[in-house]
Amino acid sequence: MKEIISDFLDLVKVRNGHEPEFLQAVEEVAETVIPYIVKHDIYYGKNVLLRMVEPERLVSFRVSWVDDSGEIQVNRGYRIQMNSAIGPYKGGLRFHPTVNASILKFLAFEQVFKNSLTTLPMGGGKGGSDFDPKGKSDNEIMRFCHAFMSELFRHIGPNTDIPAGDIGVGQREIGFLFGMYRKLKNEFTGVLTGKGLTWGGSLIRPEATGYGTVYFAENMLRTQDDNFEGKTVVISGSGNVAQYAAEKSLQLGAKVVTLSDSSGYIYDSEGIDLEKLKFVMQLKNEKRGRISEYIKEYPNSKFVKGETPWGVVCDIALPCATQNELNGDDATKLLSNGCICVSEGANMPSTKDAIKKFHDAKILFAPGKASNAGGVATSGLEMTQNSLRYKWTREEVDQKLKEIMEEIHQSCIEYGKDDDGYIDYVKGANIAGFVKVADAMLAQGIV
Ligand code: NDP
Ligand code: 2IT
Numbered sequence: 001m002k003e004i005i006s007d008f009l010d011l012v013k014v015r016n017g018h019e020p021e022f023l024q025a026v027e028e029v030a031e032t033v034i035p036y037i038v039k040h041d042i043y044y045g046k047n048v049l050l051r052m053v054e055p056e057r058l059v060s061f062r063v064s065w066v067d068d069s070g071e072i073q074v075n076r077g078y079r080i081q082m083n084s085a086i087g088p089y090k091g092g093l094r095f096h097p098t099v100n101a102s103i104l105k106f107l108a109f110e111q112v113f114k115n116s117l118t119t120l121p122m123g124g125g126k127g128g129s130d131f132d133p134k135g136k137s138d139n140e141i142m143r144f145c146h147a148f149m150s151e152l153f154r155h156i157g158p159n160t161d162i163p164a165g166d167i168g169v170g171q172r173e174i175g176f177l178f179g180m181y182r183k184l185k186n187e188f189t190g191v192l193t194g195k196g197l198t199w200g201g202s203l204i205r206p207e208a209t210g211y212g213t214v215y216f217a218e219n220m221l222r223t224q225d226d227n228f229e230g231k232t233v234v235i236s237g238s239g240n241v242a243q244y245a246a247e248k249s250l251q252l253g254a255k256v257v258t259l260s261d262s263s264g265y266i267y268d269s270e271g272i273d274l275e276k277l278k279f280v281m282q283l284k285n286e287k288r289g290r291i292s293e294y295i296k297e298y299p300n301s302k303f304v305k306g307e308t309p310w311g312v313v314c315d316i317a318l319p320c321a322t323q324n325e326l327n328g329d330d331a332t333k334l335l336s337n338g339c340i341c342v343s344e345g346a347n348m349p350s351t352k353d354a355i356k357k358f359h360d361a362k363i364l365f366a367p368g369k370a371s372n373a374g375g376v377a378t379s380g381l382e383m384t385q386n387s388l389r390y391k392w393t394r395e396e397v398d399q400k401l402k403e404i405m406e407e408i409h410q411s412c413i414e415y416g417k418d419d420d421g422y423i424d425y426v427k428g429a430n431i432a433g434f435v436k437v438a439d440a441m442l443a444q445g446i447v
Helices: 002-016 020-039 048-052 101-117 138-155 171-185 205-222 240-251 274-286 291-297 328-336 352-360 374-388 394-416 425-444
Strands: 057-066 072-083 089-095 124-129 161-164 232-236 255-261 264-267 302-305 316-319 341-343 364-366
Touching (some): 072 089, 072 161, 205 364, 205 394, 240 255, 264 291, 274 291, 291 302, 352 364, 374 394, 394 425
Parallel strands (some): 341 364
Antiparallel strands (some): 255 264
Protein backbone atom coordinates (compact mmCIF):
# COMPACT_ATOMS: atom_id res chain seq x y z
CA MET A 1 0.00 0.00 0.00
CA LYS A 2 2.82 2.41 0.94
CA GLU A 3 4.30 1.91 -2.52
CA ILE A 4 1.03 2.62 -4.33
CA ILE A 5 0.63 5.83 -2.33
CA SER A 6 4.21 6.95 -2.90
CA ASP A 7 4.01 6.15 -6.64
CA PHE A 8 0.90 8.31 -6.83
CA LEU A 9 2.51 11.15 -4.89
CA ASP A 10 5.61 10.97 -7.08
CA LEU A 11 3.39 11.50 -10.12
CA VAL A 12 1.73 14.50 -8.48
CA LYS A 13 5.15 15.89 -7.50
CA VAL A 14 6.42 15.78 -11.08
CA ARG A 15 3.78 18.28 -12.10
CA ASN A 16 3.47 20.26 -8.87
CA GLY A 17 6.87 19.93 -7.18
CA HIS A 18 7.10 23.66 -6.54
CA GLU A 19 3.75 23.83 -4.72
CA PRO A 20 4.33 22.70 -1.09
CA GLU A 21 0.89 23.56 0.32
CA PHE A 22 -0.88 21.82 -2.54
CA LEU A 23 1.29 18.71 -2.12
CA GLN A 24 0.61 18.73 1.63
CA ALA A 25 -3.16 18.73 1.05
CA VAL A 26 -2.94 16.02 -1.63
CA GLU A 27 -0.71 13.81 0.53
CA GLU A 28 -3.16 13.87 3.43
CA VAL A 29 -5.99 12.85 1.12
CA ALA A 30 -3.96 10.22 -0.75
CA GLU A 31 -2.87 8.48 2.45
CA THR A 32 -6.45 7.95 3.56
CA VAL A 33 -8.32 7.61 0.28
CA ILE A 34 -5.97 5.34 -1.73
CA PRO A 35 -6.35 2.41 0.73
CA TYR A 36 -10.12 2.78 0.30
CA ILE A 37 -9.86 2.91 -3.51
CA VAL A 38 -7.72 -0.22 -3.56
CA LYS A 39 -10.38 -2.10 -1.60
CA HIS A 40 -13.23 -1.01 -3.87
CA ASP A 41 -13.32 -2.30 -7.45
CA ILE A 42 -15.60 0.45 -8.71
CA TYR A 43 -12.86 3.03 -8.09
CA TYR A 44 -9.71 0.96 -8.57
CA GLY A 45 -7.77 1.42 -11.80
CA LYS A 46 -9.83 4.40 -12.97
CA ASN A 47 -7.35 7.13 -11.99
CA VAL A 48 -10.13 9.03 -10.27
CA LEU A 49 -7.84 10.66 -7.70
CA LEU A 50 -5.32 11.53 -10.41
CA ARG A 51 -8.12 13.31 -12.24
CA MET A 52 -9.18 15.08 -9.05
CA VAL A 53 -5.74 16.62 -8.39
CA GLU A 54 -5.73 18.34 -11.77
CA PRO A 55 -7.82 21.55 -11.79
CA GLU A 56 -10.49 21.57 -14.48
CA ARG A 57 -9.38 25.12 -15.21
CA LEU A 58 -6.90 27.59 -13.72
CA VAL A 59 -7.39 31.24 -14.59
CA SER A 60 -4.65 33.76 -13.84
CA PHE A 61 -5.01 37.41 -14.76
CA ARG A 62 -3.57 40.90 -14.36
CA VAL A 63 -5.31 43.33 -12.05
CA SER A 64 -4.21 46.93 -12.59
CA TRP A 65 -5.61 49.72 -10.47
CA VAL A 66 -4.70 53.22 -9.30
CA ASP A 67 -3.91 53.91 -5.63
CA ASP A 68 -4.79 57.08 -3.69
CA SER A 69 -1.52 58.74 -4.59
CA GLY A 70 -2.16 58.22 -8.31
CA GLU A 71 0.38 55.39 -8.65
CA ILE A 72 -0.54 52.48 -10.95
CA GLN A 73 -0.47 49.17 -9.06
CA VAL A 74 -0.38 45.70 -10.59
CA ASN A 75 -1.54 42.56 -8.78
CA ARG A 76 -2.16 39.01 -9.87
CA GLY A 77 -5.66 37.57 -9.76
CA TYR A 78 -6.62 33.89 -9.86
CA ARG A 79 -9.58 31.57 -10.01
CA ILE A 80 -8.96 27.84 -9.68
CA GLN A 81 -11.95 25.84 -10.96
CA MET A 82 -11.08 22.51 -9.42
CA ASN A 83 -14.02 20.16 -9.82
CA SER A 84 -17.62 20.61 -10.98
CA ALA A 85 -18.81 16.98 -11.02
CA ILE A 86 -21.46 17.50 -8.34
CA GLY A 87 -22.33 21.17 -8.91
CA PRO A 88 -21.01 24.55 -10.01
CA TYR A 89 -17.60 25.60 -8.67
CA LYS A 90 -17.99 27.14 -5.23
CA GLY A 91 -15.44 28.60 -2.86
CA GLY A 92 -13.98 31.77 -1.47
CA LEU A 93 -11.66 34.52 -2.66
CA ARG A 94 -8.58 35.31 -0.58
CA PHE A 95 -6.80 38.69 -0.71
CA HIS A 96 -3.44 38.34 1.04
CA PRO A 97 0.16 39.06 -0.02
CA THR A 98 1.08 35.37 0.37
CA VAL A 99 -1.50 34.23 -2.21
CA ASN A 100 -0.02 32.13 -5.01
CA ALA A 101 -1.06 29.17 -7.17
CA SER A 102 0.07 26.61 -4.56
CA ILE A 103 -2.01 28.10 -1.76
CA LEU A 104 -5.08 28.52 -3.92
CA LYS A 105 -4.76 25.00 -5.37
CA PHE A 106 -4.56 23.49 -1.88
CA LEU A 107 -7.62 25.50 -0.86
CA ALA A 108 -9.52 24.56 -4.04
CA PHE A 109 -8.63 20.87 -3.59
CA GLU A 110 -9.82 20.88 0.04
CA GLN A 111 -12.94 22.73 -1.04
CA VAL A 112 -13.98 19.90 -3.37
CA PHE A 113 -14.09 17.43 -0.45
CA LYS A 114 -15.60 19.96 1.96
CA ASN A 115 -18.41 20.93 -0.40
CA SER A 116 -19.16 17.29 -1.07
CA LEU A 117 -19.46 16.71 2.69
CA THR A 118 -22.02 19.52 3.12
CA THR A 119 -24.66 17.29 1.41
CA LEU A 120 -25.38 20.21 -0.99
CA PRO A 121 -24.76 20.18 -4.78
CA MET A 122 -21.60 22.29 -4.97
CA GLY A 123 -18.34 21.67 -6.82
CA GLY A 124 -15.08 23.18 -5.58
CA GLY A 125 -13.07 26.26 -6.49
CA LYS A 126 -11.01 29.01 -4.94
CA GLY A 127 -9.53 32.29 -6.04
CA GLY A 128 -8.01 35.51 -4.92
CA SER A 129 -5.09 37.82 -5.30
CA ASP A 130 -1.73 38.75 -3.79
CA PHE A 131 -3.29 42.17 -3.06
CA ASP A 132 -2.71 43.26 0.56
CA PRO A 133 -5.81 45.01 1.96
CA LYS A 134 -3.96 46.12 5.12
CA GLY A 135 -3.61 49.88 5.33
CA LYS A 136 -5.62 50.51 2.16
CA SER A 137 -8.38 53.13 2.13
CA ASP A 138 -11.99 52.17 1.39
CA ASN A 139 -11.63 53.80 -2.03
CA GLU A 140 -8.53 51.76 -2.80
CA ILE A 141 -10.33 48.59 -1.76
CA MET A 142 -13.22 49.54 -4.03
CA ARG A 143 -11.00 50.29 -7.01
CA PHE A 144 -9.10 47.05 -6.53
CA CYS A 145 -12.29 44.95 -6.21
CA HIS A 146 -13.77 46.60 -9.30
CA ALA A 147 -10.59 45.97 -11.30
CA PHE A 148 -10.48 42.35 -10.08
CA MET A 149 -14.09 41.72 -11.09
CA SER A 150 -13.66 43.42 -14.47
CA GLU A 151 -11.78 40.27 -15.50
CA LEU A 152 -13.24 37.62 -13.17
CA PHE A 153 -16.84 38.28 -14.32
CA ARG A 154 -16.33 36.43 -17.61
CA HIS A 155 -15.33 33.21 -15.81
CA ILE A 156 -18.11 33.01 -13.19
CA GLY A 157 -21.91 32.95 -13.02
CA PRO A 158 -24.73 31.66 -10.81
CA ASN A 159 -24.70 28.27 -12.60
CA THR A 160 -20.96 28.16 -13.30
CA ASP A 161 -18.90 29.41 -10.40
CA ILE A 162 -20.03 31.25 -7.26
CA PRO A 163 -17.21 32.90 -5.26
CA ALA A 164 -17.47 34.11 -1.66
CA GLY A 165 -15.18 35.53 1.03
CA ASP A 166 -12.06 34.17 2.73
CA ILE A 167 -9.05 35.89 4.34
CA GLY A 168 -9.15 39.59 3.49
CA VAL A 169 -12.53 39.35 1.76
CA GLY A 170 -15.58 40.15 3.87
CA GLN A 171 -18.89 41.86 3.24
CA ARG A 172 -17.30 45.17 2.18
CA GLU A 173 -15.30 43.47 -0.58
CA ILE A 174 -18.21 41.22 -1.63
CA GLY A 175 -20.28 44.40 -2.04
CA PHE A 176 -17.77 46.04 -4.39
CA LEU A 177 -17.28 42.79 -6.33
CA PHE A 178 -21.03 42.26 -6.67
CA GLY A 179 -21.56 45.87 -7.80
CA MET A 180 -19.14 45.51 -10.70
CA TYR A 181 -20.49 42.10 -11.71
CA ARG A 182 -24.05 43.45 -11.75
CA LYS A 183 -23.01 46.43 -13.85
CA LEU A 184 -21.03 44.43 -16.39
CA LYS A 185 -23.62 41.67 -16.81
CA ASN A 186 -26.72 43.85 -16.35
CA GLU A 187 -28.05 41.03 -14.18
CA PHE A 188 -28.99 40.74 -10.51
CA THR A 189 -28.15 37.12 -9.67
CA GLY A 190 -26.77 35.08 -6.80
CA VAL A 191 -23.29 35.02 -8.33
CA LEU A 192 -21.52 35.67 -5.03
CA THR A 193 -22.38 34.60 -1.50
CA GLY A 194 -21.80 36.50 1.72
CA LYS A 195 -23.88 39.35 0.31
CA GLY A 196 -25.49 42.03 2.48
CA LEU A 197 -28.92 41.24 3.89
CA THR A 198 -30.73 43.83 1.77
CA TRP A 199 -29.24 42.62 -1.50
CA GLY A 200 -29.56 38.86 -1.48
CA GLY A 201 -27.52 37.80 1.55
CA SER A 202 -28.54 35.14 4.04
CA LEU A 203 -28.97 35.52 7.75
CA ILE A 204 -26.33 33.53 9.68
CA ARG A 205 -23.83 33.49 6.76
CA PRO A 206 -21.41 35.81 8.62
CA GLU A 207 -21.65 33.61 11.72
CA ALA A 208 -21.75 30.27 9.91
CA THR A 209 -18.11 29.18 9.73
CA GLY A 210 -17.34 29.97 13.38
CA TYR A 211 -20.66 28.62 14.65
CA GLY A 212 -20.27 25.49 12.50
CA THR A 213 -16.77 24.85 13.85
CA VAL A 214 -18.17 24.90 17.37
CA TYR A 215 -21.23 22.81 16.43
CA PHE A 216 -18.85 20.23 15.00
CA ALA A 217 -16.76 20.24 18.18
CA GLU A 218 -19.99 19.84 20.17
CA ASN A 219 -20.83 16.76 18.10
CA MET A 220 -17.37 15.33 18.75
CA LEU A 221 -17.60 15.99 22.49
CA ARG A 222 -21.04 14.36 22.56
CA THR A 223 -19.46 11.04 21.50
CA GLN A 224 -17.76 11.17 24.93
CA ASP A 225 -20.85 12.45 26.79
CA ASP A 226 -19.14 15.81 27.13
CA ASN A 227 -19.90 19.42 26.10
CA PHE A 228 -18.63 23.04 26.11
CA GLU A 229 -20.01 23.98 29.53
CA GLY A 230 -17.18 25.24 31.77
CA LYS A 231 -14.44 24.41 29.26
CA THR A 232 -11.49 26.71 28.58
CA VAL A 233 -11.13 27.51 24.89
CA VAL A 234 -8.08 28.82 23.07
CA ILE A 235 -8.76 30.46 19.70
CA SER A 236 -6.31 31.80 17.11
CA GLY A 237 -7.19 34.57 14.67
CA SER A 238 -9.53 37.47 15.29
CA GLY A 239 -11.24 37.70 11.93
CA ASN A 240 -14.61 36.42 10.79
CA VAL A 241 -14.19 32.78 11.75
CA ALA A 242 -12.48 33.41 15.11
CA GLN A 243 -15.03 36.00 16.20
CA TYR A 244 -18.04 33.76 15.73
CA ALA A 245 -16.28 30.66 17.04
CA ALA A 246 -15.72 32.71 20.19
CA GLU A 247 -19.33 33.91 20.29
CA LYS A 248 -20.78 30.41 20.00
CA SER A 249 -18.31 29.00 22.56
CA LEU A 250 -19.47 31.66 25.03
CA GLN A 251 -23.13 30.96 24.30
CA LEU A 252 -22.48 27.31 25.13
CA GLY A 253 -20.99 28.20 28.51
CA ALA A 254 -17.27 28.01 27.77
CA LYS A 255 -14.55 30.48 28.74
CA VAL A 256 -12.53 31.90 25.81
CA VAL A 257 -9.08 33.11 26.86
CA THR A 258 -7.19 33.97 23.65
CA LEU A 259 -7.50 35.57 20.22
CA SER A 260 -4.67 36.48 17.85
CA ASP A 261 -3.54 38.02 14.60
CA SER A 262 -0.33 37.82 12.63
CA SER A 263 1.42 40.07 15.20
CA GLY A 264 0.78 37.88 18.25
CA TYR A 265 -1.93 36.78 20.67
CA ILE A 266 -3.86 38.26 23.58
CA TYR A 267 -4.45 36.25 26.75
CA ASP A 268 -7.25 37.26 29.09
CA SER A 269 -7.27 34.97 32.13
CA GLU A 270 -10.63 36.43 33.22
CA GLY A 271 -12.14 35.36 29.92
CA ILE A 272 -13.15 37.27 26.80
CA ASP A 273 -16.87 37.66 27.53
CA LEU A 274 -19.59 38.81 25.08
CA GLU A 275 -19.02 42.48 25.90
CA LYS A 276 -15.27 42.21 25.32
CA LEU A 277 -15.95 40.28 22.13
CA LYS A 278 -18.17 43.13 20.94
CA PHE A 279 -15.20 45.44 21.44
CA VAL A 280 -13.01 43.08 19.37
CA MET A 281 -15.61 42.97 16.58
CA GLN A 282 -15.73 46.77 16.39
CA LEU A 283 -11.94 46.99 16.58
CA LYS A 284 -11.38 44.46 13.77
CA ASN A 285 -14.40 44.99 11.52
CA GLU A 286 -15.00 48.74 11.74
CA LYS A 287 -11.73 50.30 12.85
CA ARG A 288 -9.64 47.60 11.13
CA GLY A 289 -7.27 47.72 14.10
CA ARG A 290 -4.82 45.21 15.58
CA ILE A 291 -5.61 42.68 18.32
CA SER A 292 -2.82 44.15 20.51
CA GLU A 293 -5.12 47.16 21.12
CA TYR A 294 -7.27 44.87 23.31
CA ILE A 295 -4.86 45.26 26.23
CA LYS A 296 -5.33 49.04 26.27
CA GLU A 297 -9.05 48.51 26.82
CA TYR A 298 -8.61 45.54 29.19
CA PRO A 299 -5.33 46.11 31.09
CA ASN A 300 -5.63 42.87 33.08
CA SER A 301 -4.96 40.95 29.88
CA LYS A 302 -1.63 40.55 28.13
CA PHE A 303 -0.33 40.65 24.58
CA VAL A 304 2.32 38.14 23.58
CA LYS A 305 4.09 39.49 20.53
CA GLY A 306 5.04 37.24 17.62
CA GLU A 307 3.66 34.04 19.14
CA THR A 308 0.73 31.72 18.60
CA PRO A 309 -1.56 30.85 21.54
CA TRP A 310 -0.98 27.07 21.64
CA GLY A 311 1.06 27.16 24.85
CA VAL A 312 -1.93 28.43 26.84
CA VAL A 313 -3.66 25.85 29.05
CA CYS A 314 -7.02 24.81 27.56
CA ASP A 315 -9.52 21.99 27.08
CA ILE A 316 -10.48 22.93 23.52
CA ALA A 317 -8.40 24.54 20.77
CA LEU A 318 -9.96 26.22 17.73
CA PRO A 319 -7.33 27.27 15.15
CA CYS A 320 -9.13 29.95 13.10
CA ALA A 321 -6.37 32.02 11.43
CA THR A 322 -4.48 30.36 8.58
CA GLN A 323 -2.69 27.29 7.17
CA ASN A 324 0.19 25.64 9.05
CA GLU A 325 -0.26 27.83 12.13
CA LEU A 326 -0.11 24.84 14.51
CA ASN A 327 2.95 22.59 14.25
CA GLY A 328 4.15 19.43 15.98
CA ASP A 329 5.67 21.31 18.94
CA ASP A 330 2.44 23.25 19.40
CA ALA A 331 0.51 19.97 19.40
CA THR A 332 2.85 18.61 22.07
CA LYS A 333 2.21 21.70 24.22
CA LEU A 334 -1.56 21.43 23.80
CA LEU A 335 -1.52 17.73 24.69
CA SER A 336 0.69 18.17 27.73
CA ASN A 337 -1.63 20.95 28.93
CA GLY A 338 -4.58 18.56 28.77
CA CYS A 339 -6.33 19.66 25.57
CA ILE A 340 -8.99 17.09 24.62
CA CYS A 341 -10.48 18.52 21.44
CA VAL A 342 -9.20 20.43 18.38
CA SER A 343 -11.70 21.65 15.81
CA GLU A 344 -10.20 23.49 12.83
CA GLY A 345 -11.97 26.69 11.79
CA ALA A 346 -9.20 27.62 9.36
CA ASN A 347 -8.16 25.58 6.32
CA MET A 348 -5.27 23.18 7.02
CA PRO A 349 -4.04 25.04 10.14
CA SER A 350 -2.44 21.91 11.63
CA THR A 351 0.72 20.54 10.05
CA LYS A 352 1.08 16.84 9.27
CA ASP A 353 3.23 16.42 12.41
CA ALA A 354 0.62 18.05 14.61
CA ILE A 355 -2.17 15.83 13.26
CA LYS A 356 -0.07 12.72 13.86
CA LYS A 357 0.44 13.76 17.49
CA PHE A 358 -3.29 14.36 18.00
CA HIS A 359 -4.07 10.98 16.45
CA ASP A 360 -1.42 9.16 18.48
CA ALA A 361 -2.84 10.71 21.66
CA LYS A 362 -6.34 9.72 20.45
CA ILE A 363 -7.90 13.08 21.23
CA LEU A 364 -10.84 14.49 19.29
CA PHE A 365 -9.43 16.12 16.15
CA ALA A 366 -11.50 17.55 13.26
CA PRO A 367 -9.89 18.64 9.99
CA GLY A 368 -11.10 21.94 8.55
CA LYS A 369 -12.75 20.35 5.55
CA ALA A 370 -15.27 18.82 7.96
CA SER A 371 -15.39 21.30 10.84
CA ASN A 372 -15.32 24.59 8.91
CA ALA A 373 -17.76 23.42 6.23
CA GLY A 374 -20.59 25.38 7.88
CA GLY A 375 -19.49 28.53 6.04
CA VAL A 376 -19.78 27.14 2.55
CA ALA A 377 -22.86 25.12 3.54
CA THR A 378 -24.60 28.35 4.52
CA SER A 379 -23.38 29.87 1.25
CA GLY A 380 -25.24 26.97 -0.36
CA LEU A 381 -28.32 27.96 1.65
CA GLU A 382 -27.87 31.55 0.44
CA MET A 383 -27.83 30.26 -3.16
CA THR A 384 -31.02 28.28 -2.51
CA GLN A 385 -32.77 31.37 -1.12
CA ASN A 386 -31.58 33.44 -4.12
CA SER A 387 -32.97 30.84 -6.54
CA LEU A 388 -36.24 30.67 -4.64
CA ARG A 389 -36.38 34.48 -4.42
CA TYR A 390 -37.11 33.89 -0.75
CA LYS A 391 -35.62 34.53 2.67
CA TRP A 392 -35.46 32.18 5.62
CA THR A 393 -35.41 33.38 9.24
CA ARG A 394 -32.31 33.35 11.41
CA GLU A 395 -33.67 30.34 13.31
CA GLU A 396 -34.40 28.42 10.09
CA VAL A 397 -30.90 28.92 8.68
CA ASP A 398 -29.23 28.18 12.03
CA GLN A 399 -31.26 24.98 12.36
CA LYS A 400 -30.26 23.84 8.85
CA LEU A 401 -26.62 24.65 9.65
CA LYS A 402 -26.79 22.56 12.81
CA GLU A 403 -28.34 19.65 10.90
CA ILE A 404 -25.67 19.83 8.18
CA MET A 405 -22.85 19.83 10.77
CA GLU A 406 -24.45 16.79 12.39
CA GLU A 407 -24.67 15.01 9.05
CA ILE A 408 -21.02 15.76 8.29
CA HIS A 409 -20.11 14.39 11.70
CA GLN A 410 -22.13 11.26 10.98
CA SER A 411 -20.37 10.77 7.62
CA CYS A 412 -17.00 11.05 9.38
CA ILE A 413 -18.04 8.30 11.78
CA GLU A 414 -19.33 6.11 8.94
CA TYR A 415 -16.04 6.22 7.03
CA GLY A 416 -13.58 7.04 9.80
CA LYS A 417 -14.26 4.74 12.76
CA ASP A 418 -11.22 2.57 13.51
CA ASP A 419 -11.47 -1.01 14.79
CA ASP A 420 -10.73 0.16 18.35
CA GLY A 421 -13.62 2.64 18.19
CA TYR A 422 -11.45 5.77 17.78
CA ILE A 423 -12.93 8.14 15.20
CA ASP A 424 -10.32 9.23 12.67
CA TYR A 425 -12.11 12.33 11.39
CA VAL A 426 -9.38 12.95 8.78
CA LYS A 427 -9.93 9.56 7.19
CA GLY A 428 -13.70 9.87 7.57
CA ALA A 429 -13.92 13.31 5.96
CA ASN A 430 -11.57 12.45 3.11
CA ILE A 431 -13.29 9.20 2.16
CA ALA A 432 -16.86 10.51 2.58
CA GLY A 433 -15.98 13.60 0.53
CA PHE A 434 -14.26 11.49 -2.12
CA VAL A 435 -17.02 8.90 -2.61
CA LYS A 436 -19.71 11.37 -3.66
CA VAL A 437 -17.48 13.22 -6.13
CA ALA A 438 -15.93 10.02 -7.49
CA ASP A 439 -19.36 8.44 -8.06
CA ALA A 440 -20.47 11.52 -10.00
CA MET A 441 -17.28 11.52 -12.08
CA LEU A 442 -17.63 7.83 -12.91
CA ALA A 443 -21.30 8.29 -13.86
CA GLN A 444 -20.42 11.14 -16.20
CA GLY A 445 -17.60 9.34 -18.02
CA ILE A 446 -14.18 10.60 -18.99
CA VAL A 447 -14.66 14.32 -19.53
P1 NDP B 1 -10.24 37.12 8.11
O1 NDP B 1 -9.52 37.88 7.06
O2 NDP B 1 -11.54 37.63 8.60
O3 NDP B 1 -9.30 36.90 9.38
C1 NDP B 1 -8.08 36.25 9.24
C2 NDP B 1 -7.43 36.18 10.61
O4 NDP B 1 -6.33 35.31 10.55
C3 NDP B 1 -6.89 37.53 11.06
O5 NDP B 1 -6.93 37.61 12.44
C4 NDP B 1 -5.47 37.48 10.54
O6 NDP B 1 -4.55 38.33 11.19
C5 NDP B 1 -5.12 36.03 10.80
N1 NDP B 1 -4.08 35.62 9.88
C6 NDP B 1 -4.12 35.65 8.52
N2 NDP B 1 -2.95 35.24 8.01
C7 NDP B 1 -2.16 34.97 9.06
C8 NDP B 1 -0.84 34.52 9.20
N3 NDP B 1 -0.09 34.27 8.12
N4 NDP B 1 -0.35 34.33 10.45
C9 NDP B 1 -1.11 34.59 11.55
N5 NDP B 1 -2.38 35.03 11.48
C10 NDP B 1 -2.88 35.22 10.27
O7 NDP B 1 -10.40 35.64 7.51
P2 NDP B 1 -11.39 34.48 7.97
O8 NDP B 1 -11.67 34.56 9.41
O9 NDP B 1 -12.52 34.48 7.02
O10 NDP B 1 -10.52 33.18 7.64
C11 NDP B 1 -9.72 32.53 8.62
C12 NDP B 1 -9.45 31.11 8.20
O11 NDP B 1 -10.70 30.42 8.04
C13 NDP B 1 -8.75 30.92 6.85
O12 NDP B 1 -7.95 29.77 6.89
C14 NDP B 1 -9.91 30.69 5.88
O13 NDP B 1 -9.49 30.00 4.72
C15 NDP B 1 -10.80 29.83 6.76
N6 NDP B 1 -12.21 29.74 6.37
C16 NDP B 1 -12.97 30.87 6.21
C17 NDP B 1 -14.31 30.76 5.89
C18 NDP B 1 -15.20 31.94 5.79
O14 NDP B 1 -16.39 31.74 5.57
N7 NDP B 1 -14.73 33.16 5.94
C19 NDP B 1 -14.92 29.44 5.66
C20 NDP B 1 -14.05 28.32 5.94
C21 NDP B 1 -12.74 28.50 6.27
P3 NDP B 1 -3.97 39.63 10.43
O15 NDP B 1 -5.07 40.63 10.48
O16 NDP B 1 -2.78 40.02 11.22
O17 NDP B 1 -3.63 39.21 9.03
O1 2IT C 1 -12.94 27.99 2.83
C1 2IT C 1 -14.17 28.16 2.70
O2 2IT C 1 -14.97 27.23 2.80
C2 2IT C 1 -14.66 29.53 2.47
N1 2IT C 1 -13.86 30.46 2.44
C3 2IT C 1 -16.12 29.76 2.22
C4 2IT C 1 -16.47 29.47 0.79
C5 2IT C 1 -17.87 29.82 0.40
O3 2IT C 1 -18.14 29.67 -0.81
O4 2IT C 1 -18.69 30.22 1.22
